[in-house]
Amino acid sequence: xxxxxxxxxxxxxxxxxxxxxxxxxxxxxxxxxxxxxxxxxxxxxxxxxxxxxxxxxxxxxxxxxxxxxxxxxxxxxxxxxxxxxxxxxxxxxxxxxxxxxxxxxxxxxxxxxxxxxxxxxxxxxxxxxxxxxxxxxxxxxxxxxxxxxxxxxxxxxxxxxxxxxxxxxxxxxxxxxxxxxxxxxxxxxxxxxxxxxxxxxxxxxxxxxxxxxxxxxxxxxxxxxxxxxxxxxxxxxxxxxxxxxxxxxxxxxxxxxxxxxxxxxxxxxxxxxxxxxxxxxxx
Amino acid sequence: xxxxxxxxxxxxxxxxxxxxxxxxxxxxxxxxxxxxxxxxxxxxxxxxxxxxxxxxxxxxxxxxxxxxxxxxxxxxxxxxxxxxxxxxxxxxxxxxxxxxxxxxxxxxxxxxxxxxxxxxxxxxxxxxxxxxxxxxxxxxxxxxxxxxxxxxxxxxxxxxxxxxxxxxxxxxxxxxxxxxxxxxxxxxxxxxxxxxxxxxxxxxxxxxxxxxxxxxxxxxxxxxxxxxxxxxxxxxxxxxxxxxxxxxxxxxxxxxxxxxxxxxxxxxxxxxxxxxxxxxxxxxxxxxxxxxxxxxxxxxxxxxxxxxxxxxxxxxxxxxxxxxxxxxxxxx
Amino acid sequence: xxxxxxxxxxxxxxxxxxxxxxxxxxxxxxxxxxxxxxxxxxxxxxxxxxxxxxxxxxxxxxxxxxxxxxxxxxxxxxxxxxxxxxxxxxxxxxxxxxxxxxxxxxxxxxxxxxxxxxxxxxxxxxxxxxxxxxxxxxxxxxxxxxxxxxxxxxxxxxxxxxxxxxxxxxxxxxxxxxxxxxxxxxxxxxxxxxxxxxxxxxxxxxxxxxxxxxxxxxxxxxxxxxxxxxxxxxxxxxxxxxxxxxxxxxxxxxxxxxxxxxxxxxxxxxxxxxxxxxxxxxxxxxxxxxxxxxxxxxxxxxxxxxx
Numbered sequence: 001x002x003x004x005x006x007x008x009x010x011x012x013x014x015x016x017x018x019x020x021x022x023x024x025x026x027x028x029x030x031x032x033x034x035x036x037x038x039x040x041x042x043x044x045x046x047x048x049x050x051x052x053x054x055x056x057x058x059x060x061x062x063x064x065x066x067x068x069x070x071x072x073x074x075x076x077x078x079x080x081x082x083x084x085x086x087x088x089x090x091x092x093x094x095x096x097x098x099x100x101x102x103x104x105x106x107x108x109x110x111x112x113x114x115x116x117x118x119x120x121x122x123x124x125x126x127x128x129x130x131x132x133x134x135x136x137x138x139x140x141x142x143x144x145x146x147x148x149x150x151x152x153x154x155x156x157x158x159x160x161x162x163x164x165x166x167x168x169x170x171x172x173x174x175x176x177x178x179x180x181x182x183x184x185x186x187x188x189x190x191x192x193x194x195x196x197x198x199x200x201x202x203x204x205x206x207x208x209x210x211x212x213x214x215x216x217x218x219x220x221x222x223x224x225x226x227x228x229x230x231x232x233x234x235x236x237x238x239x240x241x242x243x244x245x246x247x248x249x250x251x252x253x254x255x256x257x258x259x260x261x262x263x264x265x266x267x268x269x270x271x272x273x274x275x276x277x278x279x280x281x282x283x
Numbered sequence: 284x285x286x287x288x289x290x291x292x293x294x295x296x297x298x299x300x301x302x303x304x305x306x307x308x309x310x311x312x313x314x315x316x317x318x319x320x321x322x323x324x325x326x327x328x329x330x331x332x333x334x335x336x337x338x339x340x341x342x343x344x345x346x347x348x349x350x351x352x353x354x355x356x357x358x359x360x361x362x363x364x365x366x367x368x369x370x371x372x373x374x375x376x377x378x379x380x381x382x383x384x385x386x387x388x389x390x391x392x393x394x395x396x397x398x399x400x401x402x403x404x405x406x407x408x409x410x411x412x413x414x415x416x417x418x419x420x421x422x423x424x425x426x427x428x429x430x431x432x433x434x435x436x437x438x439x440x441x442x443x444x445x446x447x448x449x450x451x452x453x454x455x456x457x458x459x460x461x462x463x464x465x466x467x468x469x470x471x472x473x474x475x476x477x478x479x480x481x482x483x484x485x486x487x488x489x490x491x492x493x494x495x496x497x498x499x500x501x502x503x504x505x506x507x508x509x510x511x512x513x514x515x516x517x518x519x520x521x522x523x524x525x526x527x528x529x530x531x532x533x534x535x536x537x538x539x540x541x542x543x544x545x546x547x548x549x550x551x552x553x554x555x556x557x558x559x560x561x562x563x564x565x566x567x568x569x570x571x572x573x574x575x576x577x578x579x580x581x582x583x584x585x586x587x588x589x590x591x592x593x594x595x596x597x598x599x600x601x602x603x604x605x606x607x608x609x610x611x612x613x614x615x
Numbered sequence: 616x617x618x619x620x621x622x623x624x625x626x627x628x629x630x631x632x633x634x635x636x637x638x639x640x641x642x643x644x645x646x647x648x649x650x651x652x653x654x655x656x657x658x659x660x661x662x663x664x665x666x667x668x669x670x671x672x673x674x675x676x677x678x679x680x681x682x683x684x685x686x687x688x689x690x691x692x693x694x695x696x697x698x699x700x701x702x703x704x705x706x707x708x709x710x711x712x713x714x715x716x717x718x719x720x721x722x723x724x725x726x727x728x729x730x731x732x733x734x735x736x737x738x739x740x741x742x743x744x745x746x747x748x749x750x751x752x753x754x755x756x757x758x759x760x761x762x763x764x765x766x767x768x769x770x771x772x773x774x775x776x777x778x779x780x781x782x783x784x785x786x787x788x789x790x791x792x793x794x795x796x797x798x799x800x801x802x803x804x805x806x807x808x809x810x811x812x813x814x815x816x817x818x819x820x821x822x823x824x825x826x827x828x829x830x831x832x833x834x835x836x837x838x839x840x841x842x843x844x845x846x847x848x849x850x851x852x853x854x855x856x857x858x859x860x861x862x863x864x865x866x867x868x869x870x871x872x873x874x875x876x877x878x879x880x881x882x883x884x885x886x887x888x889x890x891x892x893x894x895x896x897x898x899x900x901x902x903x904x905x906x907x908x909x910x911x912x913x914x915x916x917x918x919x920x921x922x
Contacts, residue, residue: 125623128898130856133890137631140878140886217748221860224750225875237750244754244864248769252758259751267746342822374824386815389834391841391913400833401823434913447819454823 023275026268033265036083044077048234057251069243069254071232079261082234086262089150089228090215094208096154097215101161102204106192108162109169120166123159131156131218132225139227146219149228153218157211168203172196202276209273213266220262236262293359295320295490296341296377296458300353303333303340308562310336312514314353315589315596316492320457323484323491325501325522327537328511331560334494335382337511338460341492342379343370357458371405378451382463384443388435395431398450406454420449423486424479441472445479452483458490466495477504498537502526510534513570514561520595527610530597532575535609569600577605624894625678629671632883678891684884686877693888696873701892703869706781708858710789711796712851719797720843723804727812727839728831737801745798749857753791753864760787771865788865792858796850803846807839814838841911848904855896 036043045063052072059067066075108119131153138152139145172178173196181191197204222228223237231238239258247255296318303311311333318324328334339345341355343362355362357373365373381387388397398420399413408416418428424445435443444464451459461480465473481504484491495501501508502522510518510533518531529535536554556574564570565586572582579601587600599605665673677683683693726737747755761769767787811817812835820830859871866872870889877885909915 125620128620128624128894128901129627130853130893130897132856132859133893136859136874136878137628137886137890140881140883141631144879213746221748221750221857225860225863227875227878240750240754244757247754247758248762250762252754252762255754256758259754263747263751266748267743270746271742344818344822371824371826374822379819379822381815381819383815387819389816389820389838391838391911392833400820401825404826404829405824436914450823 020275022271026271026275029264029268030272033083033087033261033268036080037087038084040080040083044074044080046074046077048073048077048081049232051232057246057249057254059251059253066257067251067253069239070246075239075254075257078234078239079236079258082236082239082258083261085146085229085233086216086220086236087265089146089219090212092150093153093157093215093219094211096151097157097161097211098204098208100154100158102165102197104158104162105165105169106196108166109173110188110192112173116166119162123162126155126159129156131214132221135218135222135227139222144227144230146223146229149219149222153215153222157215161207161211164207165200165204168200169196172199202279206273206276206279209269209276213269213273216262216266216269294318294356295322295358296492297356298337298341298353299356301337301340301355302352303336303345303349304351305346305349309564310349310514310561311340311351312561312564312566313589314340314511314514314516316509316516316519318458318490318492321484321488321490322507323493323505325505325508326492326494326511327496327498327501327508329496329558331513331558332511333514333561334511335462338379338462338492338494342377342460343373344379375401375405375454376456377458377460378454378456380444380447380451380459380461380464383467384440384447385435385467387447388443390435392434393431394433394435394438394446397435398431398446398453401450402453416453417449420453421446423452423483424449425475441468441476444468444472444476448476448479448483452487452489455487456489458492459484460492460494462494463496464493465500480504498525498534499541510537513559513564515564515570515598516589516596517571517598518596519589524595528593528607529609530592530595530602530606531599532577532605532609533571536574536576569598577601577609621895621898624898625675625891626671628887628890628894629674630667632887633667633670674887678888683888683891686882686885689882693884696885697870697888697892700868700870700873703867704858704862704871707785707788707792707861707867707869708851708854710782710785711792711854711858714789714793715797715800715850715854716847718793719800720804720847722797723801723843724808724836726801727805727808728835734805737805741798741802743798745795745802747795748860749791749795750860750864752794753788753861756787756791757864769865771867788861788867791864792854792861796854800843800847800850804839804843807842808835811835811839841908844907844911845904848900848907852897852900852904855893855900 041048050073052068055068055072056070057068058072061067064074064076066079069075069078104119104123108116134156135149135152138148142148177195178191181195219228220237220240223235224241226241229235229238231242236258240255240262243251243255243258246252294317296316298314298316301311301314302309314333314337316324316326316337326334326337336345340351341362343365345351351363357377360369360373362373395414395417398417399408399410402408402413402416403410414431417431421428421430426442426445426449430438430442430446438446444467448464464480465476468476477500480491480493483489491505493501493505498508498510502525505522508520508522508525509516510520510531512533518529518534520528520530520534525534526538529538533554536552539552540554542548542551554574559570567586568584569575569578569582569587572578575582582600585600587598589596589598590602592602592606674684681694683697685691686693686696689696722737722741726734757769760766768784769787771784771788816838817830817834820834825833856871858869859875861867862869862872863875870892874886874889874893876882877889
């Protein structure tokens with residue numbers, strides 16, 4: 001059983017196929033972002049948190065290619081330090097949304113009938129809540145912060161994930177191998193987790209990638225609004241918001257460089273996600 | 284069989300040396316065909332033989348990027364040289380009926396709209412009169428005029444196909460190109476649709492190019508039948524003689540492969556190998572030679588041309604030699 | 616079905632804020648200690664000691680009749696406060712929707728019908744623009760068009776002044792809001808047109824000599840209208856929430872920006888009220904999308920739109 005799942009997972013990893021130039025470029029960008037997220041604070045040349053108002057808004061100088069922000073902190077260091085929360089947040093959102101969505105999808109697809117109808121209606125209701133609105137509600141109740149925002153977003157994404165995965169799960173459910181396993185006496189858990197889910201792994205990865213892009217945008221927006229990560233903690237969305245006044249005063253670099261980081265990663269994730277989805281459809 | 288109209292001499296449609304290339308490959312490698320006014324000609328072949336592409340070439344519906352050589356003449360005019368106005372007139376005279384009616388009818392418009400669109404646009408017929416003509420034609424194909432107000436998804440496949448045929452006839456065409464009109468339908472409906480086609484042909488004096496993969500069906504409905512293989516016409520023959528006295532080994536093999544209900548056979552006679560498409564066929568040899576039971580060494584080195592023989596045509600180097608030996612009475 | 620959705624949504628909104636830590640009395644009093652009599656009066660007026668469902672009912676009943684409670688921070692009727700700001704948001708969303716639908720669909724149709732440089736350039740630009748979030752677009756637009764070029768104002772406060780002046784003020788925010796959605800709509804439109812042009816029923820129309828323009832109008836565009844309308848409606852619906860971000864970036868006095876402020880100052884009544892308005896708007900737009908879909912596609916019964 002485990003051997004079977006392992007082989008399937010291995011073959012998936014070993015066949016990245018031709019990602020094309022855009023796909024490989026995107027993978028590189030994402031890899032860089034991940035590296036920054038993991039090692040950012042150590043890679044930063046300067047202290048990202050220590051304010052020095054005397055050098056606020058100073059432009060690029062030797063050793064400080066992006067200049068200083070509104071509190072005199074080195075922008076490059078702050079970007080590197082901020083990579084962690086900027087990447088981790090969406091990751092948590094995706095993990096929660098995929099887990100929850102998969103759970104609901106499997107239950108609905110397995111039980112079908114009334115359970116399916118009930119879950120689907122529930123999801124439809126949840127669809128009425130845009131992510132940002134739920135985040136606002138959550139932060140009102142629980143106070144501003146990354147946790148509340150991330151959880152709220154995952155809940156907002158649940159119906160979308162559940163709907164997509166439900167379609168795939170239904171397809172798998174009606175395959176003959178499932179019946180065969182049932183006849184052999186395999187338990188529902190084993191069939192769902194050990195067979196149906198792994199067979200949907202390509203679809204899941206493709207969806208997760210696309211979702212990461214959305215989550216990143218939404219979380220950055222929420223932080224931009226002041227409801228997510230709180231200043232003075234470094235975070236790309238926060239950096240855009242706190243450095244926005246600089247634009248009007250003629251110092252756009254800090255805000256724009258943070259924005260560029262967000263956009264670069266989102267584009268990379270979108271391109272990669274599209275490639276993966278294409279291959280999934282071809283199959 | 285309708286005798287040719289004495290006021291019209293010559294062929295209604297003439298296809299000579301038609302070659303069509305699509306991208307890097309050649310789809311049609313030499314199609315020669317002639318249809319007289321009021322005549323029904325069958326075009327038979329397996330998938331990939333190029334029969335649909337021939338119909339599309341005649342109807343000037345080739346896909347983007349396809350290039351064609353050779354001539355297609357309708358009533359004396361070169362079809363490919365027609366200007367926009369001439370083309371519109373041509374399309375009124377040559378109507379097409381397609382294979383999958385459900386895919387070929389716009390699902391968001393009513394049947395009445397579908398049927399009368401060409402009349403209203405091209406012939407400037409007023410809406411009310413166009414609908415009247417459509418209702419009348421529906422009656423001729425055995426359908427209720429109430430269907431004009433329905434949507435395509437409310438009709439069955441057979442009904443839709445009859446609507447397509449009725450629509451094609453509204454412009455009083457002189458030639459009907461029917462591309463596998465009954466293949467997507469069940470057998471009973473097939474028979475009904477074929478009967479309607481035959482009846483309408485008689486009533487309107489239509490010429491018909493009937494495309495199918497079913498040799499028997501074509502022979503039953505058409506006066507003459509052309510057989511295609513690998514993008515070329517390999518035989519043209521009077522339908523009555525097709526089974527008993529074919530001129531090409533491929534036709535004979537097709538006829539022999541079909542199980543005969545009146546005879547008991549030890550096993551089905553399939554043609555060895557698989558059918559070649561136009562893309563794969565060689566230009567310097569007979570395309571059928573590798574699968575032919577009568578192949579001679581010369582067949583692999585020389586490209587046979589379509590030659591006249593006993594009132595028909597055959598693209599076989601050994602046609603004259605094999606004359607009389609290919610019929611159903613002899614087992615291959 | 617959608618009314619049910621709304622009801623449940625309102626329940627969730629009310630219920631979530633009911634759970635908010637901190638007593639309502641403390642919020643109402645602003646943290647001061649109040650004499651017992653005042654507390655009693657407050658309890659009575661706001662039904663604070665009633666069971667949950669009663670409170671919910673009072674709130675819902677009030678909402679339907681236009682009474683959404685009092686803002687704690689501003690001590691005014693929430694409904695009035697919403698009323699003051701709703702036109703800013705509505706104007707912004709409408710303006711952005713117009714840009715999206717007109718420019719997005721036009722671009723998609725042109726790119727879909729003509730292969731060539733227009734098509735390729737559309738694909739490339741939309742691929743990039745689709746990934747630019749509204750708040751990024753906001754600051755970039757402010758940097759380029761407001762600060763550097765000075766064509767438009769950088770802050771969109773106030774809606775006084777004539778229609779043209781408002782148009783100018785609202786242009787940058789509307790574009791910022793519309794940009795990424797525009798790209799998506801253009802791409803989907805292009806894909807829909809391409810797909811429809813390849814359909815067999817289009818071949819049938821051509822084979823009957825119907826002129827090209829009519830084939831395009833009556834068969835390609837008409838049929839592609841189905842997916843195009845669906846995606847446009849979904850996109851417009853999504854604008855409702857994202858407008859909060861753009862309003863904040865441009866310091867606009869709209870519902871979204873106010874919602875964020877109220878959330879930060881824990882002004883529960885305002886948060887509830889605005890959330891209810893936004894969710895209702897979202898649901899209504901989706902309902903319109905469903906209706907349009909059923910009208911455009913005769914094969915579909917109402918409510919069967921597959922997102």
